[in-house]
Amino acid sequence: MFMIIKVKLNGRLREFTTEPAERVRDLLRRENIFSVRNGCDGQGSCGACSIILDGKTVNSCLLLSPQVDGKEIYTVEHLADNQDLSAIQTAFLSTGVVQCGYCTPAMLLATKNLLDRHANPTRDQIKDAFSGIFCRCTGYEQLFQAVGLAAKRQKDPYYMQKTAPEFRNELRVVGKSAPKVDGPRLVRGEKAYVEDMVLPGSCHLKMLGSPHAHAYIKSIDTAEAESMPGVVMVITHKNCPDVYYNQAGQGFPEPSPYDRKMFGHKVLHVGDRVAAVVAESEALSGEALKKIKVEYEVLKPVLSIEEAEAPGAPVVHNSTLEYVVGAPADLDNSSADPRDGKIIYQFPIHADPHKNIAAAVSGGIGDIEHGLAEAEVVFEGIYETSQVQCTPLEPHVVYTRMDGGRLIIHASTMVPWHLRRIVSGILGITENKVRVIKERVGGAFGAKQDIVVEEVAAFATWVTGRPVLYRLNRTEEFIASRTRHPMEVRVKLGGKKDGTLTAIKMDLKANTGPYGAHCLTVPMNSCSKSLPLLLCDNVHFNVTTFYSNIPPCGAYQGYGAPQGSYALQLACAEMAHKLGMDHLAFLEKNRVRDGSMLEILRCLGEGREGIPQEVSSCGLGPALAQGAEMIAWGTKQESNDPDIKVGKGVAIIQQGSGLPGLDSANACVTLQGDGTLMLLSGGTDVGTGLDTLTTKIVSECLATRMSDVSLISADTDVTPYDDGAYASAGTFFSGSAALNAACGLKEKILDAAAKMIGESSKDLVLEFPSTVKGKSKSVTFAEIARYTQxxxxxxxxxxxxxxxxxxxxxxxxxxxxxxxxxxxxxEIKIQKYYALQDCGTPINPELALGQIYGGVLKTIGHSLFEQMILDDKGRCLNANLLDYRVPMINDLPEDFQAILVETNDPFGPFGAKSVGEISCNGAAPAIASAIHDATGVWIRSWPFTPEKILKGLGKI
Amino acid sequence: MIEQFYKPGTIEEALDLKDKFKECAVFLAGGTLVNSKDFPFRYENIISLEGLKLNQIANTQGEVRIGALCTLEELSESSFVPHCLKEAVAQVVSRNIRNLATAGGHIAARKSCSDLLPLLIALEAQLQIHTPAAETMLLEVYLQTRPEGLITEIILQKTHLSRLHSAGCLRASANSRSTLTVAASLQLDDGVVHDPIIVLGGVGRKLTRLTIVETQLQGKPMPHTDKLVQLVRENVEHSSCRPTCIGPCIWAGIEEDADYLQYQAGMLVASTLRKACRGKGACL
Known part of the structure; x- marks a missing residue:
């Protein structure tokens, strides 16, 4: 039944034709109000669809359109006055609280509503205002500053305040706060994400997921679905490309095995692909899915490492094994089942899929047995981690269309070029026939390093010629995208009585789930980002990764390091305790330092020999000293409540800045006719501020205003190649590529200027803004551009x-x-959390702080309450944001501070290093050691639930 | 699939529509449950209650009368609403939800892990229900009998509000559903407990009145915490402390084991009773 409702929308009376079932969120989006987003499919748990309805913030997904008849709605679109941003919007940009931007409109509306109620809100009032809005990126902490600044700017539009520390006085924009270059678009709620690019008349793709964790498809009948008017295509294992591939967006040749086709004869997890329907409406594609008849031969699922390695365990991949290079001499495929298809290895990763082993590696330095033999004290512990979901607020989404015979992919991805390579390989077309446009990404966190949705939509578009939107719903995002690997890590430490480590041994088992994306590299990273923190002559590691039938695992911010760090750092705490030594003193004695040689990295390459490194800069010393002072290390806090015990903990952490010898990035800078600059960067900004960083670098290098540098990034047609936004590569690799390009242009500008003014280019210098100064005269970039063009x-x-x-x-x-x-x-309360991090020169200080807060809060989540819960059939019981328990603003530590410890790395651009992923590595071990300090209980598996504490205390 | 949206102007009209469409229609208050994707039922006819103007809060000499369509946020902002009820409302952490969810809708949802129901039972709240004749019944009776009709008001007797009250919950994270909810009400006379009411939610399909515990506390000084915990643990059935589906798709405690929930129920009841005893007629 159609009906007409009247709404005062953003100050204008409007009439809308609607149906009773239409949600207000959908109605508004239909009316080009793009700022109302969808993160929870109408559960009401994320708040991304917030509107102000008759003066109150509400979730528009929970409202039927007739409920707003006769009412007044405000969305973020009303905040700006044409080109002029409001005080609230500028405050958000000034404080760096906008990252991916997907929740930003909701946060802005909450701020507007709050300040309408309270001109100078308290911290509790601010928490209450944002209490229903989920943000996975920022860690919420900077919102307090943003609201305070907005309140002041509402009274005085020109009010300025320092929002973050500044670094490198000799530099103009690097190390200083500046609004995010994509910020204005995001705070306006403009079209920015994949879902905003969908043209009328596009088809919708929906996926039939397997109800079983492990089963063969005995038969599948799609005839009735295909006969429905409006159904364009049904894809199953019978008609999909006969191509094996891996979905991991890694540099070619990948260490991850090619162990899947687009659709398999065998389903390997609940939610695994069975059939896809492409239809002319979303509702129709959903209806058609119900008409597909499938008969399964259900197999016993493998759900844990223990089950996977048990003798006689069901085999997840009873496949025929092939190697591109390095096939083992004893390769035996006699027991393979043809229904399981193939696994193709680009090179050996010591897999044995017929024993459920997806990958294995071991290595070390020195002599571990000798190290243990010379130890005066030996400690051994086993640490377990549970499966954690990345939960980007914007689920995986792709929009594909044809243009002039070429395939256009509007993607929410971390890896545009890997995406293009993988898709073109599957479709059997050349890469020049495919264009990937990375739109703004509504949260990625590693999950979008993989090609989770893109190849199916691309295939549908390539075959049918029709534009196709494919967006996972929240349940699918939980069970069919990417998660953090569950791991079991046995750590053995040997040491002298004075605390000197003589031996470190890590035996690590990981559960990769049904497919082998990142099955070697994530568990290896658990070792390579934890072992080099400690100086020890005898180190050994074993890594074994198992296939299973749990939801797929893959990359998640930290990439294995959070698990390895939890195990090794907590083992250090236990060792110090066993030695009767102060934990901090133990770390200080054994930690890495400036100039340390990290030989262990030689055997921790990604499927090949790694490169040993000399530590070029290390801020651990000042970080430990400052942190110890902040938290009053060594003094015991007491509570008035005899049941409450207070404890302190610490962990040291590291990550990398991309992969030396593996990663590469490119950029191009062009002088425009008026002396402004165009930067084409391959770097993929997933909300972290990479576009701002590269813009700043070019602006700094060329003495140009930031506003005179425009940027296009991560478009495979327009910008040069970049591996992508993973392995913490953005700042170091993409930033350095931009710096190299800018330096190259600087030379050309100076050469041209030298000719213009008749002086040697060696005597010329750049002078801000956009000027070349010589001994006799100066010329502007505009004059140089006119001269050269x-x-x-x-x-x-x-x-x-x-x-x-x-x-x-x-x-x-x-x-x-x-x-x-x-x-x-x-019950555990985090009273204080101080994260002190050395990211070299923080190029965007306020955004770097946001990266730290966000990373820490994510991992406080998995330390205390986040985890995927599966039943004995492999079904996820909490595949939604509410029951999975994502951290919200009221979960913040009472005193939460991120501190930037400055170093100047000789290799990073302007001395910069990465900051995002490392922030995920400290929470679990630091909290666990603090729990022990408080209670005497070691908690050796995350999450550290009250139940585990009580069991540790012998209360239950 | 929703086909019709009705917005009646009177209670009688609303009841007539419900009578006409019966199981094919649902009353819609704020919509946080009925419009949620978690709601397992689909109705062809929606009967919006918004036009009934049941959103007044009245403070008379003997009662506080809360209109069923008052939102939870309106409860928290009203000067007439007792403090202890505001504290329970605050357990619904999301402001966006509190701005939509109504008191009547919350009661009608009958969730075992409700943040408000235990306290309302402990306050011996009454409901005004139109069936279509106006009828007043105790909330506790309403939850047991599931009568037809429409809740129009929640009535709190001030004589009950003069007692000591407290509510509490156990939850894993700030915004997660409560795993356990508890409310307690009692009179304390020279340290002796009189007429205690203890309500526990989350450990079964329905809210549980711990009547045996109440009886054992009656007329005695409040026992030590350990004794209280023991008392509750003995009287909360182990079998009810298990993963449970309570009401429409609302479950709690899926990963916790029964021993743990039983223990925490004891701790939560004990801490809630202790908190109530520390109060000074907290609700007034």
Missing amino acids: CGTGEGQLCSTACFTTDKAAIPYGAHFVQVAVNTATG
Whole structure:
């Protein structure tokens, strides 16, 4: 039944034709109000669809359109006055609280509503205002500053305040706060994400997921679905491309095995692809899915490492094995089942799929047995981690269409070029026939390093010629995208009585789930981002990764390091305790330092020999000293409540800055006719501020206003190649590529200026803004551009540059925690969390702080309450944001501070190193050691639930 | 699939529509449950209650009368609403939800892990229900009998509000559903407990009145916490402390084991009773 409702929308009376079932969120989006987003499919748990309805913030997904008849609605579109942003919007940009931007409109409306109620809100009032809005990126902490600044700017539009510390006084924009270059678009709620690009008349793709964790498809009948009017195509294992591939967006040749086709004869997890329907409406594609008849031969699922390695365990991949190079001499495929298809290895990763082993590796330095033999104290512990979901607020989504015979992919991806390579390989077409446009990404966190949706939509478009939207719903995002690997890590430490480590042994088992994306590299990273923190002559590691039938695992911010760090750092805490030594003193004695040689990295390459590194900069010393002072390390806090015990903990952490010898990035800077600059960067900004970083670098290098540098990034048709936004590569690789390109252009500008003014280019310098100063005179970039671009000139000045390196710029950090544990209930409160991190020169200080807050809060989540819960059939019981328990603003530590510890790395651009992923590595070990300090209980598996505390205390 | 949206102007009209469409229609208050994707039922006819103007809060000499369509946020902002009820409302953490969810809708949802129902039972709240004749019944009776009709008001007797009250919950994270909810009400006379009411939610399909515990506390000084915990653990059935589906798709405690829930129920009841005893007629 159609009906007409009247709504005062953003100050204008409007009439809308609607149906009773239409949600207000959908109605508004239909009316081009793009700022109302969808993160929970109408559960009401994310708040991304917030509107102000008659003066109150509500979730528009929970409202039927007739409910707003006669009412007044405000969305974020009303905040700006044409080109002028409101005080609230500028405050958000000034404080760096906009990252991916997907929740930003909701946060802005909450702020507007809050300030309408309270001119100077308290911290509790601010928490209450944002209490229903989920943000996975920022960690919420900077919202307090943003609201405070907005309140002041509402009274005085020109009010300015320092929102983050500044670094490198000699530099103009690097190390200083500046609004995110994509910020204005995001705070306006403009079209920015894949879902905003969908043209009318596009088809919708929906996936029939397997109800079984492990089963063969005995028969599948799609005839009835295909006969429905409006159904364009049904895809199953019978008609999909006969191509094996891996969905991991890694550099070719990938270490991840090619162990899947688009659709398999065998389903390997609940939610695994069975059939896809492409239809002319979303509702129709959903209806058609119900008409597909499938008969399964159900197999016993494998759900844990223990089950996977048990003798006689069901075989997840009873496949025929092939190697591109390096096939083992004893390769035996006699027991393979043809229904399981093939696994193709680009090179050996020591897999044995017929024993459920997806990958294995071992290595070390020195002599571990000798190290243990000379130890005076030996400690051994086993640490377990549970499966954690990335939960980007924007689920995986892709929009594909044809244009002039070429395939256009509007993607929410971290890896545009890997995406293009993988899709073109599956479709059997050349890469020049495919264009990937990376739109704004509504949260990625590693999950979008994989090609989870893109190849199916691309295939449908390529075959049918029709534009196709494919967006996972929240349940599918939980069970069919990517998660953090569950791991079991046995750590053995040997040491002298004075605390000197003589031996470190890590035996790590990981559960990769049904497919082998990242099955070697994530578990290896658990070792390579934890072992080099400690200086020890005898180190050994074993890594074994198992296939199973749990939801797929893959990349998640930290990439294995959070698990490895939890195990090794907590083992250090236990070792110090066993030695009777102060934990901090133990870390200080054994930690890495400036100039340390990290030989262990030689055997921790990704499927090939790694590169040993000399530590080029290390801020661990000052981080530990400052953190210890902040938290008053060594003093015991007491509570008035006898049940409450207070304890302190610490962990040291590291990550990398891309992969030396593997990663590469490119950029191009062009001088425009008026002296402004165009930067084409391959770097993929997934909300972290990479576009701002590369813009700043070019602006700094060329003495140009940031506003005179425009940027296009991550478009495979327009911008040069970049591996993508993973392995913490953005700052180091994409930033260095931009710097190299800018330096190249600088030389050309100086050469041109030298000719213009008749002086040697060696005597010329750049002078802000956009001017070359010589001894006799100066010329502007505009004059140089006109000189070079005229009919007698040498042409437009342009510099393209690449960045590759065999050097590492390793970020370090120390996290300090104070917890209060209620020994009667097991409840844990984080009273203080101080994250001190060395990211070299923080190019965007306020955004770097946001990266730290966000990373820490994510991992406080998995330390305390986040985990996927499966039943004995492999079904996820909490596949939604509410029951999975994502951290919200009221989960913040009472005192939460991120501190940037400055170093100047010789290899990073302007001394910069990465900051995002490392932030995920400290929470679990620091909190666990603080719990022990408070209660005497070691918690050796995350999450640290009250139940585990009580069991540790012997209360239950 | 929703086909019709009705917005009656009177209670009688609303009841007539419900009578006409019966199981094919549902009353819609705020919509946080009925419009949620978690709601397992689909109705062809929606009867919006918004036009009934049941959103007044009245403070008379003997009662506080809360219109069923008052939102939870309106409860938290009203000067007439007792403090202890505001504290229970605050357990619904999301402001966006509190701005939509109504008191009547919350009661009608009958969730075992409700944040408000235990306290309302402990306050001996009454409901005004139109069936279509106006009828007043105790909330506790309403939850047991599931009568037809429409809740129009929640009535709190001030004589009950003068007692000591407290509510509490156990939850894993700030915004997660409560695993356990508890409310307690009692009179304390020279340290002796009189007429205690203890309500526990989350450990079964329905809210549980811990009547045996109440009886054992009656006329005695409040026992030590350990004794209280023991008392509750003995009287909360182990078998009810298990993963449970309570009401429409609302479950709690899926990963916790029964021993743990039983223990925490004891701790939560004990801490809630202790908190109530520390109060000074907290609700007034």
